[in-house]
Amino acid sequence: xxxxxxxxxxxxxxxxxxxxxxxxxxxxxxxxxxxxxxxxxxxxxxxxxxxxxxxxxxxxxxxxxxxxxxxxxxxxxxxxxxxxxxxxxxxxxxxxxxxxxxxxxxxxxxxxxxxxxxxxxxxxxxxxxxxxxxxxxxxxxxxxxxxxxxxxxxxxxxxxxxxxxxxxxxxxxxxxxxxxxxxxxxxxxxxxxxxxxxxxxxxxxxxxxxxxxxxxxxxxxxxxxxxxxxxxxxxxxxxxxxxxxxxxxxxxxxxxxxxx
Numbered sequence: 457x458x459x460x461x462x463x464x465x466x467x468x469x470x471x472x473x474x475x476x477x478x479x480x481x482x483x484x485x486x487x488x489x490x491x492x493x494x495x496x497x498x499x500x501x502x503x504x505x506x507x508x509x510x511x512x513x514x515x516x517x518x519x520x521x522x523x524x525x526x527x528x529x530x531x532x533x534x535x536x537x538x539x540x541x542x543x544x545x546x547x548x549x550x551x552x553x554x555x556x557x558x559x560x561x562x563x564x565x566x567x568x569x570x571x572x573x574x575x576x577x578x579x580x581x582x583x584x585x586x587x588x589x590x591x592x593x594x595x596x597x598x599x600x601x602x603x604x605x606x607x608x609x610x611x612x613x614x615x616x617x618x619x620x621x622x623x624x625x626x627x628x629x630x631x632x633x634x635x636x637x638x639x640x641x642x643x644x645x646x647x648x649x650x651x652x653x654x655x656x657x658x659x660x661x662x663x664x665x666x667x668x669x670x671x672x673x674x675x676x677x678x679x680x681x682x683x684x685x686x687x688x689x690x691x692x693x694x695x696x697x698x699x700x701x702x703x704x705x706x707x708x709x710x711x712x713x714x715x716x
Contacts, residue, residue, distance in 0.1 A: 489663045490606055491516050493709060494576055497602050498522050500713045503573035509559045509589055510579035510606075518542035518549060522574070525552040528562045529579075559585075563592040571598045578606040581639030582618065583685075587647060590669060594655075602670055602716065607638035608645050609665025609701060616640060616690040638664050642693055643685055645701050650680040662706040670716070676702060 498506060498520070506522040511529040518539075525548060532554065543549040555562050559579050575593040579585060586605065593603050610616035614632040619625035622637045645667050648657045653674045660666040678700065680688075697703060 490576070490578075490604065490666055491519055493660065493662075493666055494574065494604055495520060496709065496713060497604070497716070498574055501573060501600070501602065501716060505571065505573045506576070507572050507574075507593070508576045508578070509562075509593075510577065514538065514542065516576070516578070517552075519546060521546060521548050523548070525549065527552060527554045528557065528559055530556065530558050532556055559589050559592065563596070566596060568596065570596070571601075572596050573598055573601050575601070575603045576606070577603065580621065581607050581637055581641050582620070583640045583643040583647075586639075586641045586644045590644060590648065594669075594671070597671070599671055600716070602668065605641065605644070605667030605669065607641045607664045608659045608667040609661065609697065609703065610638035610642060610690070610693075611636060611664065613690045615664075616642070616693070636664070641667075642701065643688065646678060646680055646688070647682075647685055649674070649676070649700075649702060650678040650685070653677060658702040658704050658708075658712075660706050660709055661703050665701065665703075667701075668712065 494506075494516070497503070503522055505524045505526070506520060507526045507528065508517045508520075509528050511517045511527040512531075512533050514527070514532075514534045517525070517527050519542075539549070572593065575597065577586060577589045577593065579589055590603060590605070597603065612632055612634075614630040614634065615636040615638045617625060617628065617630055617637075618640045619628065619637070625637045625639075626633070626635070642665070645657060645659060648655055648669065654671065656670045656672045656674055658668055660668065693700060
């Protein structure tokens with residue numbers, strides 16, 4: 457209906473052209489979660505290798521379509537039946553590899569010659585561990601590879617509270633606790649933007665903040681020392697979120713895809 461209405465107004469473009477324009481516009485609005493963002497990046501790059509750190513029940517991992525899939529988690533929570541079900545639904549899972557270990561242990565045993573095209577980091581939601589996961593991923597990343605980080609823009613103070621695990625965060629009975637836990641992963645974004653001028657770093661404002669990291673000269677930087685980062689609180693993030701995270705509207709993904 458939109459195409460016909462536009463045709464009546466313009467009188468100069470074909471219906472197929474208008475429909476194509478409508479569909480393109482629609483596709484650029486539908487970016488709602490990490491799985492969609494990751495798959496778009498994989499498709500655009502024609503990526504062959506994908507690593508996911510922090511797989512849990514496989515909600516994000518199983519739907520991903522890529523030639524070589526690697527799952528790392530110290531405690532997979534999906535059943536054998538669920539894994540078989542998803543293997544039938546998505547044949548890319550047939551040759552997927554599963555490592556039930558910490559990410560530190562996985563990287564210590566990984567062959568350095570096996571390069572990665574896309575890495576998704578959603579492991580332990582602490583500044584220290586997420587930073588280690590990024591550094592280890594960078595060592596094993598192809599020069600044109602992409603790292604995606606989950607939970608970089610926590611929605612509230614309770615979700616951003618530093619803790620040893622989600623279980624620990626739950627036990628703290630924090631005011632405003634809803635079960636959402638992002639921890640202080642956001643500090644890793646601030647660290648990278650302050651100390652790694654050889655990286656391009658920004659955060660998409662969707663799905664608790666999706667951090668995007670690629671190799672290349674930084675287009676903007678922060679100047680925070682390690683001690684300043686350690687002392688920063690959620691209030692500091694709230695007061696300057698867009699600048700600290702280099703926060704971008706989710707539609708910025710399409711500009712990013714055009715340049716990778």
